[in-house]
Amino acid sequence: MGPWETQLRKGLVELAVLATMVDGEAYGYGIVERLRGLEGLEFTESTVYPVLARLARDGFLTIRAERSPSGPMRRYYRLTPAGERRLREMSDGWRAVSASLATLLEGARG
Amino acid sequence: MGPWETQLRKGLVELAVLATMVDGEAYGYGIVERLRGLEGLEFTESTVYPVLARLARDGFLTIRAERSPSGPMRRYYRLTPAGERRLREMSDGWRAVSASLATLLEGARG
DNA sequence: ACCCGGTACTCTGCAATGCGAGGTAGAGAC
DNA sequence: GTCTCTACCTCGCATTGCAGAGTACCGGGT
Numbered sequence: 182m183g184p185w186e187t188q189l190r191k192g193l194v195e196l197a198v199l200a201t202m203v204d205g206e207a208y209g210y211g212i213v214e215r216l217r218g219l220e221g222l223e224f225t226e227s228t229v230y231p232v233l234a235r236l237a238r239d240g241f242l243t244i245r246a247e248r249s250p251s252g253p254m255r256r257y258y259r260l261t262p263a264g265e266r267r268l269r270e271m272s273d274g275w276r277a278v279s280a281s282l283a284t285l286l287e288g289a290r291g
Numbered sequence: 292m293g294p295w296e297t298q299l300r301k302g303l304v305e306l307a308v309l310a311t312m313v314d315g316e317a318y319g320y321g322i323v324e325r326l327r328g329l330e331g332l333e334f335t336e337s338t339v340y341p342v343l344a345r346l347a348r349d350g351f352l353t354i355r356a357e358r359s360p361s362g363p364m365r366r367y368y369r370l371t372p373a374g375e376r377r378l379r380e381m382s383d384g385w386r387a388v389s390a391s392l393a394t395l396l397e398g399a400r401g
Numbered sequence: 402a403c404c405c406g407g408t409a410c411t412c413t414g415c416a417a418t419g420c421g422a423g424g425t426a427g428a429g430a431c
Numbered sequence: 432g433t434c435t436c437t438a439c440c441t442c443g444c445a446t447t448g449c450a451g452a453g454t455a456c457c458g459g460g461t
Contacts, residue, residue, distance in 0.1 A: 184445085184446070185302055185305065185381065185384075186302070186384060187302070187418095187419055187420075187445095187446080188301040188302030188305075188419085188446070188447070189301070189302035189303065189384065189385070189388060190302075190388075190418095190419065190420095191298040191299070191301040191302065191417080191418060191419065191446090191447085191448095192295050192296070192297070192298030192299035192300075192301065192417095192418085193299065193388070193392070194418090194419075195295060196392070197392065197395060200392075200395045200396055201395070208438080208439095209438070209439065209440095210437065210438050210439075211438095219391035219392075219394065219395065220387045220388070220390070220391050221384065221387045221388030221391050222388065222391050222392070222395070224419080224420085225419085225420060225421080226420095226438085226439075226440085227419075227420050227421070227422085227440090227441085228418085228419050228420055230439065230440060230441090231418085231419090231440090231441085232418090232419095234440090249427085249428090249437070249438070250428090251427090251428065251429080251436075251437055251438095252426090252427055252428060252429095252436070252437030252438050252439095253425090253426055253427045253428085253437070253438045253439065254427085254438075254439085255437095255438070255439090256438085256439075271295065272396055274295075274296060274299070274331065275299070275392065275396075277330045277331045278299060278300075278303070278330070278331030278332065279389055280330070281329035281330050281331050281332050282303070282306070282307065282310075282329075282332070282385065284329065285307060285310045285311070285329065285332070286310055286382055286385075294416080294417065294418095297416090297417075297447095297448055297449075298417065298418065298419095298447095298448085300447095300448065300449095301417090301418085301419095301446080301447060301448065302446095302447085304447090304448075318409080318410095319409070319410065320408065320409050320410075321409095334448080334449085335448085335449060335450075336409085336410075336411090336449095337411090337412090337448075337449050337450070337451085338447085338448050338449055340409095340410065340411070340412095341411090341412095341447085341448090342447095342448095344411095359408070359409070359456085359457085360457095361407075361408060361409095361456095361457065361458080362407070362408030362409055362455090362456055362457055362458095363408065363409045363410070363454095363455060363456040363457080364409075364410090364456085365408090365409070365410095366409085366410080
């Protein structure tokens with residue numbers, strides 16, 4: 182895929198990853214698969230795992246390990262209160278940018 | 292501003308800059324001022340000028356110099372056919388990602 | 402003549418991060 | 432044993448936004 186799409190994704194992984202956890206736990210491999218079904222959000226494991234590690238390190242996620250029925254141990258991540266706040270902030274920021282860009286593109290009668 | 296917003300902007304400058312030229316010419320300084328009025332798109336000159344140079348180098352823009360009534364010469368940029376195509380592609384890509392993210396956030400009942 | 406604020410463009414260097422490539426390992430099928 | 436799928440981790444590179452600093456043109460005030 183083109184390099185511009187790579188750049189577009191920067192900063193979006195974090196938001197996308199956090200969003201996968203709003204209604205409960207999620208684990209790395211599962212998140213990757215879930216996002217693979219969404220156009221423009223097809224991240225690889227090399228992208229998602231470091232993000233999860235960083236978010237956990239910064240106190241936005243807690244970790245719980247559990248046996249998988251079909252492979253190695255899974256590491257389930259869950260939002261902390263700080264994580265939920267973070268998600269809201271990013272979500273709001275995203276919507277703002279989204280609106281600005283829409284204005285710009287729409288003013289172009291696109 | 293936070294580093295995450297910086298990352299979010301990656302790849303967006305190009306789209307935003309191209310979008311300022313749909314209905315005619317635009318010059319660097321003016322683009323910066325125009326975007327300054329849009330939340331989340333407040334780019335600095337250090338960001339915009341290199342983007343313009345890159346887009347021109349890659350054949351998406353043509354350049355025309357003209358005297359300014361209030362300062363040094365302005366360099367006006369205009370979309371080439373390739374530039375217009377590029378803008379459409381990026382615009383479509385953006386809308387796709389935007390929709391995917393909306394699905395994700397909305398499914399979260401956020 | 403001098404300085405200052407606004408306009409307009411350029412360059413260097415740093416920081417952040419997506420991701421390809423490669424590695425480890427458990428579980429079930431054959 | 433080997434293969435495939437699941438599941439996680441790490442190194443290193445390439446890209447790019449942006450602060451900071453610099454250059455230069457212009458008009459107005461003094």
